[in-house]
Amino acid sequence: MNTMSMSIAEVSEKFKLTQDTLRYYERIGLIPPVTRNKSGMRTYTEEDCRWVDFIKCMRQSAGLPVETLIEYVTLSRQGDATLETRKGLLTEQRTRLAGKIAEMTDTLLRLDDKIERYEQTILKKEQALRPQQD
Amino acid sequence: MNTMSMSIAEVSEKFKLTQDTLRYYERIGLIPPVTRNKSGMRTYTEEDCRWVDFIKCMRQSAGLPVETLIEYVTLSRQGDATLETRKGLLTEQRTRLAGKIAEMTDTLLRLDDKIERYEQTILKKEQALRPQQD
DNA sequence: ATATCGTCTGGAGTTAACTCCAAGTCAAGA
DNA sequence: TCTTGACTTGGAGTTAACTCCAGACGATAT
Numbered sequence: 001m002n003t004m005s006m007s008i009a010e011v012s013e014k015f016k017l018t019q020d021t022l023r024y025y026e027r028i029g030l031i032p033p034v035t036r037n038k039s040g041m042r043t044y045t046e047e048d049c050r051w052v053d054f055i056k057c058m059r060q061s062a063g064l065p066v067e068t069l070i071e072y073v074t075l076s077r078q079g080d081a082t083l084e085t086r087k088g089l090l091t092e093q094r095t096r097l098a099g100k101i102a103e104m105t106d107t108l109l110r111l112d113d114k115i116e117r118y119e120q121t122i123l124k125k126e127q128a129l130r131p132q133q134d
Numbered sequence: 135m136n137t138m139s140m141s142i143a144e145v146s147e148k149f150k151l152t153q154d155t156l157r158y159y160e161r162i163g164l165i166p167p168v169t170r171n172k173s174g175m176r177t178y179t180e181e182d183c184r185w186v187d188f189i190k191c192m193r194q195s196a197g198l199p200v201e202t203l204i205e206y207v208t209l210s211r212q213g214d215a216t217l218e219t220r221k222g223l224l225t226e227q228r229t230r231l232a233g234k235i236a237e238m239t240d241t242l243l244r245l246d247d248k249i250e251r252y253e254q255t256i257l258k259k260e261q262a263l264r265p266q267q268d
Numbered sequence: 269a270t271a272t273c274g275t276c277t278g279g280a281g282t283t284a285a286c287t288c289c290a291a292g293t294c295a296a297g298a
Numbered sequence: 299t300c301t302t303g304a305c306t307t308g309g310a311g312t313t314a315a316c317t318c319c320a321g322a323c324g325a326t327a328t
Contacts, residue, residue: 007305039306041305042305
């Protein structure tokens, strides 16, 4: 079921995060408290899912530390007074991320170079092994 | 001193890795054994430094796990017979890295979007606070 | 000769981020 | 009513990658 609300098993499946990780994230305040049913079980609303998605993305792709994200979530729960602060936080992380991407792009070129040199070396080896042909 | 060989203090300074990390990397085989002087101290040759530089780059920028790099270094020390294997290993990591960069670029756009929305929200708030001025 | 400094080693300790587990609750089916 | 299965909690355990430390050694300065 996608509309209304999802069990922890469904959310785990959908976002490829273990149930343990989902509970852990909530426990440490990395995502806001998830909606519960009368027997205390988590029933993720769409809003809850958006948080899971956002946090997963910021952790796994952007690589932001858990602590920074807890700070962001805490600010969010304090309402409009923290809008500027939150924007500042995201902007700073955006800058970091852009820097990291640039650095990784350099590294990619360096790797390409190294691989290219391997190709040359291997080619030379092969030629040395059949000196009489062609 | 840059030509000939450098002490661990100099290498640490140059590559911004602590002496402990340099010794650790060598101990676990992440860089090949470093040249020593008669009293047993490390005296990094240019070749040693190139290893440090490469490994630092692959760890910190490409984010390759230590284990993978140990494998690469081990292969390197086995000579030309492992050229193909090493090239394959690097090629695989290149693909991973390219994927990661693509993913992070998506995330960057997503962050930009979110920041943009913050800007809109903040602007609206400001307008609401001074209703009489045009 | 002695003190200081930079370095050495082996091993223990730390940190971040999960990951696992035991014991308990709740709802549904046999 | 009993069992089964999905879920709950608090807390302990794990993993990767360092990071720190104590005790020893060798070269140089006093």
